[in-house]
Amino acid sequence: MSDALSEDGSDINQDDSQEDVMTPAELIDKLEQAWLNEKFSPELLENRSEVVECVMEQLTHMEANLQRVKKGDAKAGFHRMEIDRIRYVLSSYLRSRLQKIEKYFPHVLEREKSLVEGQPSLLSPEEFAFAKEYYANTETYLKAVALKRMPPNLQAVDMLKAVPEPSLDSFVFLRVKERQENILIEPETDEQRDFVVDLEEGSQHLMRYRIVAPLVSSGAVQLI
Amino acid sequence: MDPSEVEFLAEKEFVKIIPNFSLDKIYLIGGDLGPFNPGLSVDVPVWLALNLKQRQKCRILPPEWMDVEKLEEIRELERKEDTFTPAPSPYYMELTKLLLNHASDNIPKADEIRTLVKDIWDTRVAKLRLSADSFIRQQEAHAQLDNLTLMEINTIREFLLDSLNCMYKLRSNLQPGATKGQFADY
Amino acid sequence: MKRNDGCDGLTGISSWFQEDGLRQVLQEMEALYEQNQADVSEAKAAGRADLIPSIKLRHCCLLRNQRCVVAYLYDRLLRIRALRWEYGSVLPANVRFHMSAEEVQWFGLYKKSLASFMRSIGGQEGLDVTQDMKPPKSLYIQVRCLKDHGEFEIDDGTVILLKKNSQHFLPRWKCEQLIRQGVLEHVMS
Numbered sequence: 001m002s003d004a005l006s007e008d009g010s011d012i013n014q015d016d017s018q019e020d021v022m023t024p025a026e027l028i029d030k031l032e033q034a035w036l037n038e039k040f041s042p043e044l045l046e047n048r049s050e051v052v053e054c055v056m057e058q059l060t061h062m063e064a065n066l067q068r069v070k071k072g073d074a075k076a077g078f079h080r081m082e083i084d085r086i087r088y089v090l091s092s093y094l095r096s097r098l099q100k101i102e103k104y105f106p107h108v109l110e111r112e113k114s115l116v117e118g119q120p121s122l123l124s125p126e127e128f129a130f131a132k133e134y135y136a137n138t139e140t141y142l143k144a145v146a147l148k149r150m151p152p153n154l155q156a157v158d159m160l161k162a163v164p165e166p167s168l169d170s171f172v173f174l175r176v177k178e179r180q181e182n183i184l185i186e187p188e189t190d191e192q193r194d195f196v197v198d199l200e201e202g203s204q205h206l207m208r209y210r211i212v213a214p215l216v217s218s219g220a221v222q223l224i
Numbered sequence: 225m226d227p228s229e230v231e232f233l234a235e236k237e238f239v240k241i242i243p244n245f246s247l248d249k250i251y252l253i254g255g256d257l258g259p260f261n262p263g264l265s266v267d268v269p270v271w272l273a274l275n276l277k278q279r280q281k282c283r284i285l286p287p288e289w290m291d292v293e294k295l296e297e298i299r300e301l302e303r304k305e306d307t308f309t310p311a312p313s314p315y316y317m318e319l320t321k322l323l324l325n326h327a328s329d330n331i332p333k334a335d336e337i338r339t340l341v342k343d344i345w346d347t348r349v350a351k352l353r354l355s356a357d358s359f360i361r362q363q364e365a366h367a368q369l370d371n372l373t374l375m376e377i378n379t380i381r382e383f384l385l386d387s388l389n390c391m392y393k394l395r396s397n398l399q400p401g402a403t404k405g406q407f408a409d410y
Numbered sequence: 411m412k413r414n415d416g417c418d419g420l421t422g423i424s425s426w427f428q429e430d431g432l433r434q435v436l437q438e439m440e441a442l443y444e445q446n447q448a449d450v451s452e453a454k455a456a457g458r459a460d461l462i463p464s465i466k467l468r469h470c471c472l473l474r475n476q477r478c479v480v481a482y483l484y485d486r487l488l489r490i491r492a493l494r495w496e497y498g499s500v501l502p503a504n505v506r507f508h509m510s511a512e513e514v515q516w517f518g519l520y521k522k523s524l525a526s527f528m529r530s531i532g533g534q535e536g537l538d539v540t541q542d543m544k545p546p547k548s549l550y551i552q553v554r555c556l557k558d559h560g561e562f563e564i565d566d567g568t569v570i571l572l573k574k575n576s577q578h579f580l581p582r583w584k585c586e587q588l589i590r591q592g593v594l595e596h597v598m599s
Contacts, residue, residue, distance in 0.1 A: 052532070084546040127527070145483060147476075
């Protein structure tokens with residue numbers, strides 16, 4: 001049995017196509033960071049397909065090993081529990097994304113349409129397919145049930161106007177991972193003046209998402 | 225965020241256990257654990273410690289801070305200071321709850337510890353309410369919240385963020401502008 | 411006119427699709443539109459500028475009706491979407507009963523999109539993201555069977571019989587959906 005489970009599952013380290021060498025433990029950390037960021041950010045973040053795929057690979061690999069293990073093996077239980085935990089984070093992460101895709105579908109698709117060369121797309125290919133179908137199904141439904149029965153000048157609805165946009169002005173809690181200087185904070189009222197703050201490593205803050213959105217993408221701050 | 229999710233994150237913290245079984249080193253995706261030898265202490269994540277404890281496979285050693293004297297000091301300091309003092313652990317509340325619920329027989333003076341931790345928590349949450357209140361009143365745009373734990377943030381997250389967003393909407397609706405989201409308001 | 415009175419409580423679909431209400435709103439829209447058409451030609455032909463305010467008013471009513479109808483329909487879609495996550499891909503008859511044919515169709519398409527999305531994750535069997543809704547707590551949990559469900563296979567190949575009132579010690583991940591469907595109940599220790 002020990003053969004089946006003594007591999008530390010470090011396959012991804014041997015994969016030459018992988019640019020940055022990541023240990024499985026670092027991979028799981030990356031997944032958890034992506035999960036929390038996605039949970040707390042008001043808008044859909046850039047997809048992390050590479051993380052999702054590597055984690056899935058790890059899980060499949062471990063599941064396959066567990067199939068070969070004798071019943072009642074003490075180690076199998078430990079691995080099972082760990083798989084459970086990782087799968088939960090992965091599912092919850094993908095669910096958060098799906099929810100936002102469904103909530104903001106016209107805007108999400110509009111963003112994909114207006115991508116500039118080289119700009120990374122927010123959606124994974126699978127999510128893109130899902131979003132397009134969701135849009136088409138919903139539009140077809142509204143047309144069939146109501147819009148086509150309305151006067152000629154009212155048979156269309158501008159989905160971009162009709163479906164709310166994510167509010168980038170929402171406040172978020174965050175922890176700083178890489179020190180940042182001179183972050184400009186705009187005032188809430190006309191009587192106040194704007195000011196700058198330095199974000200020290202490890203410090204925690206509450207402010208508008210819009211201010212830190214680029215830092216969330218770059219990984220310099222973590223939403224909490 | 226659901227409190228169960230904060231608890232889930234707390235379960236990643238390591239505790240020392242004394243196992244009563246032997247097992248070779250085990251290679252989890254998230255890192256190696258063990259080897260396990262009867263009577264020899266070993267570090268494991270809380271989720272595993274609790275499971276082993278549930279199956280009577282180990283004794284859990286309380287974390288260093290889970291000690292009456294240390295917690296009393298922290299409580300006094302927390303009461304004295306106006307700001308938040310460093311928490312005993314980033315997950316002190318969840319770990320106390322988890323360990324006392326599932327392994328109270330391994331924790332000396334469990335009842336006193338429960339009360340102390342609750343006192344510390346109450347003091348901190350009262351401060352948190354005050355600062356949230358002033359944040360809203362002063363219409364501030366930024367607050368630094370060092371030393372707050374995730375569970376503490378979580379207690380005010382929804383209420384505070386929803387209030388701030390509502391106030392923002394009310395203010396920005398005063399100015400004429402495009403209204404979006406017609407599906408949502410009718 | 412009552413609008414959107416068919417909007418149900420906070421979650422779920424507990425009332426019928428308001429086909430009659432919808433028809434009434436559409437009829438009203440048709441009438442408003444026809445009046446406007448008539449007034450517009452009158453205004454143009456006879457230069458009756460005094461008709462313009464009522465044309466505008468009717469147009470606002472038309473827009474409002476359109477918005478209300480779409481908001482009502484969309485709100486129901488969101489509830490129907492939530493049903494997929496709550497009940498799985500097969501809806502209980504009493505829930506389906508409240509949906510219109512077109513809604514059932516939309517649900518079917520949503521189900522299909524979601525399934526192909528889940529299949530595509532990771533390349534092999536995919537990942538059912540409608541499972542694991544709560545953080546895992548411990549390896550096994552004690553469950554009580556609330557109704558007869560028949561045979562049930564656990565990961566390691568063991569088959570158990572889920573009989574009403576029987577209690578089992580099962581892997582949490584295998585029972586989550588059955589708990590949501592009301593087949594099993596988690597017995598708290």
